[in-house]
Every structure is written in C-alpha cells, then in structure tokens.
Amino acid sequence: MNKTDRLLAIVLELQRKGTLRAEDLAAIFETSVRTIYRDVQALSEAGVPIVGAPGQGYSLMEGYFLPPLHFSADEAVTLLLGLDFVEQQLDPLYLAKAKASRKKIEAILPQAVQREVEKTRSGMKLLTAQSAADADSRTMLQLLRQAIQEERKVRFLYTKKLPEADGNRQNLRTVAPYGLVFVNGSWGLLGYCELRADIRRFLVKRMRDLTLLDEKAVRPPDFNLQDYTPADDRTMTITVRIAHDVSDKARESRFYYIDAIQDHPDGLLVTLRVRQPEEVLPWVLGWGSKAVVVEPESFRLQVRKEIENMLKHY
Known part of the structure; x- marks a missing residue:
C-alpha cells in the first residue's frame, strides 16, 4: 500500500472505529509506529482534524466526516x-432501504463505471436459498x-x-433474543430459552x-454473536456406503x-454424526438401493424396518 492510499485508509479506520492507538494502526497497515506518526502529521497538515489523547490514541474531531467516495466497478x-441478498431475505423495512440504497449507488456511478457494473452483474446471479423469504417470514424477521x-x-x-x-x-x-443468524439458506433466532434454561x-x-x-431481555455483557459457536451435541456416528454411480451427488x-x-473400492464411505438416527433416516432412504448402512447394526435394523413398513403400502 502506497502512502496516499494508507493516509486515506487511516482516516476511514478512525471514522469507523472512533479511537485507535498508533500501535493499532501500525498493526493494521503492517508498518512501523514511526511511520504512523509521520502519516498522522501529514494528515493534520492537510487539514484533517485528528485529535491525539495521551495513553488513548488518535480520533477524528467530532462532527468531521469524510466526503462520499468514488466506487470502482468491482x-x-x-x-x-449485498443489496440483492437484503431484498431477497430481509423484512419490508430493509427491503425499502435496499432499493433506496441501490438508487443512490447507481446515481453516483460515472457512466463508464455503470456500464462495466451492468456487464459484470449480467453474468452473476445471487441465490441465497431455494426461494426468497415469504411474507410471513419477513414479518417475523x-x-x-x-x-x-x-x-x-x-x-x-x-x-x-x-x-x-x-x-x-x-x-x-x-x-430472550440475542441475534439473528443466516445458516444454510434459513434464518434462525439465537437466544436464551427459558424452557431449556440455555442458549438455543x-x-x-x-x-x-x-x-x-x-x-x-438482558443479554450477557460477555456474549458476542460474531464469536459464538454452539456446542456440538451430535455424539452418534453412522457410516453409509454410497454407490459409485451417485457418489458425485453425495459429495455435492x-x-x-x-x-x-x-x-x-465398493463405493463412497460417508460418516454422519447425529443426535439421534431419525435425523438422517429420510436422507438414507432417499438414495434407495444406492445406499447401504455399514454401521451401527441398530440403525441397519431401523432402516430395514422402515422399508418393510413402506412395502405394506405397495
């Protein structure tokens, strides 16, 4: 990164995070603290109101905001x-905000960049799920x-x-809701469940x-939605052999x-980890004769019993 780009990036970091020490900025931009001192001096001489507080770091003077930037095509x-995703999956308020944001972005793009953007987007399509969120889901969100x-x-x-x-x-x-998460094409609510007395x-x-x-609803002060990883309670292991001619579909x-x-040699060995075998029974049956349960024996018997019950309908 050259000096000009770094100076602009420093202003953006201070505008985004508020207060940063010279050591923090040096780590972000992979340079020395001495270089950051010189960069801050250059910005101050250029009229950027940077305030330095001993022991705390640098910040922008209250009320200062960097003017709108020009966007490259990419x-x-x-x-x-990102706005495509918002329009597909979020509630009516954000749907309206996304459409307004789209108009603003497109309005500030030079014509040459607009043409390049249109050309690039015509060759891309965002599919976040099997279908966009329905009206009920949007209302609940x-x-x-x-x-x-x-x-x-x-x-x-x-x-x-x-x-x-x-x-x-x-x-x-x-x-008590802690946050919304989007996983495998579906929205989920993460929060403390009173019935289970735990996060669910x-x-x-x-x-x-x-x-x-x-x-x-009180969220624990040490809870961070971005860092949270739920405990994996899938303690049961099931092994299934998939026939060669459908192995690609199994991988995908x-x-x-x-x-x-x-x-x-006899196919593709797929190891499944589950809480209870019923979770994967439909998946195994969906492969028909192309899937064979290797272990455990109890699940082999469960699959056999289900097939026998199915035969009674034919």
Missing part, C-alpha cells in the same frame, strides 16, 4: 450483490429485529423436526404466533450431518 458490484433492538423477550409456538420424549413436536417458548437456535420458519413481550449434497467422506 466495489459497486460487491455492494449491489421485522418483529424479531425489533425485539433485539428494544431488548424485549419474545414468545412463540415452536415446531421441532422430531418429536420430544412425550411425543409432542410443538411447545411454547419464551426467549430456533428456525424462523418453524415459529408460529410470535409475540413481543414487555418483559426486559452438503448434507449438514456429513462429517467425513472417504473413497472405498
């Missing part, structure tokens, strides 16, 4: 693809965002994929009768429960 494409911003608990009827020990798949949950993730598409409560399936794939 930068504009990146922003517009808007309510959940409101609950997170206002720090309010939510209550909803939740349908699980598999029944509980009592045979029920639905139960009422009261949750709930798929938005399985929620019904969502209600915002007046009760305060990106099935959540697949833990390892290994070539084998």
Whole structure:
C-alpha cells in the first residue's frame, strides 16, 4: 500500500472505529509506529482534524466526516450483490432501504463505471436459498429485529423436526433474543430459552404466533454473536456406503450431518454424526438401493424396518 492510499485508509479506520492507538494502526497497515506518526502529521497538515489523547490514541474531531467516495466497478458490484441478498431475505423495512440504497449507488456511478457494473452483474446471479423469504417470514424477521433492538423477550409456538420424549413436536417458548443468524439458506433466532434454561437456535420458519413481550431481555455483557459457536451435541456416528454411480451427488449434497467422506473400492464411505438416527433416516432412504448402512447394526435394523413398513403400502 502506497502512502496516499494508507493516509486515506487511516482516516476511514478512525471514522469507523472512533479511537485507535498508533500501535493499532501500525498493526493494521503492517508498518512501523514511526511511520504512523509521520502519516498522522501529514494528515493534520492537510487539514484533517485528528485529535491525539495521551495513553488513548488518535480520533477524528467530532462532527468531521469524510466526503462520499468514488466506487470502482468491482466495489459497486460487491455492494449491489449485498443489496440483492437484503431484498431477497430481509423484512419490508430493509427491503425499502435496499432499493433506496441501490438508487443512490447507481446515481453516483460515472457512466463508464455503470456500464462495466451492468456487464459484470449480467453474468452473476445471487441465490441465497431455494426461494426468497415469504411474507410471513419477513414479518417475523421485522418483529424479531425489533425485539433485539428494544431488548424485549419474545414468545412463540415452536415446531421441532422430531418429536420430544412425550411425543409432542410443538411447545411454547419464551426467549430472550440475542441475534439473528443466516445458516444454510434459513434464518434462525439465537437466544436464551427459558424452557431449556440455555442458549438455543430456533428456525424462523418453524415459529408460529410470535409475540413481543414487555418483559426486559438482558443479554450477557460477555456474549458476542460474531464469536459464538454452539456446542456440538451430535455424539452418534453412522457410516453409509454410497454407490459409485451417485457418489458425485453425495459429495455435492452438503448434507449438514456429513462429517467425513472417504473413497472405498465398493463405493463412497460417508460418516454422519447425529443426535439421534431419525435425523438422517429420510436422507438414507432417499438414495434407495444406492445406499447401504455399514454401521451401527441398530440403525441397519431401523432402516430395514422402515422399508418393510413402506412395502405394506405397495
């Protein structure tokens, strides 16, 4: 990075993060602290109001904001693809904001850059899921965002994929929401579930009768949504052999429960890690005669019993 680019980048970092020490800036731009001192001096002489506080670092004078920047074609494409995602998957408020942002970005692009952007985007298509979020999901996302911003608990009827020990798949949950996550084409709510007395993730598409409560939701001060990784409780291992002629499809399936794939003379050995075998029973049956359960024996018997039950209908 040359000096001119670095000076601009320093201003952007200070504008984005507020206060940074010379050591922090040196680490970000992979240069010496002495160089940062000289850069800050150059910016000050150029009229950029940088304030230095001993022991704290540098910051921009309150009220200073860098004028709008020009976007390159690649930068504009990146922003517009992000807006494509927002328009497909977020609630009506953000849908409107995305459309307004798109108009502003396109309005400031020079004609030559606009033509390059249009040419690039015509050869790209963003598909974030099998389909865009439906109206009900968008409405719930808007309510959940409101609950997170206002720090309010939510209550909803939740349908699980598999029944509980009592045979029920639905139960009422009261949750202190921590954040929204988008995983494998689906939105989920991460929060503290009072029923389970622990942090849980709930798929938005399985929620019904969502209600915002007046009760305060307190998020732990040390919780960071970006750093959070849920505990992996898939303790059961299942091995399935897939026939050679469909092995490519198995590799491309990106099935959540697949833990390892290994070539084998008789086919493809797929190792699955699950909480309970019912989670992958439909997936195994979906391959028909192309899949054979290697182990455990208990799951082999379960698959056999399911096939016998299926035969009764034919």
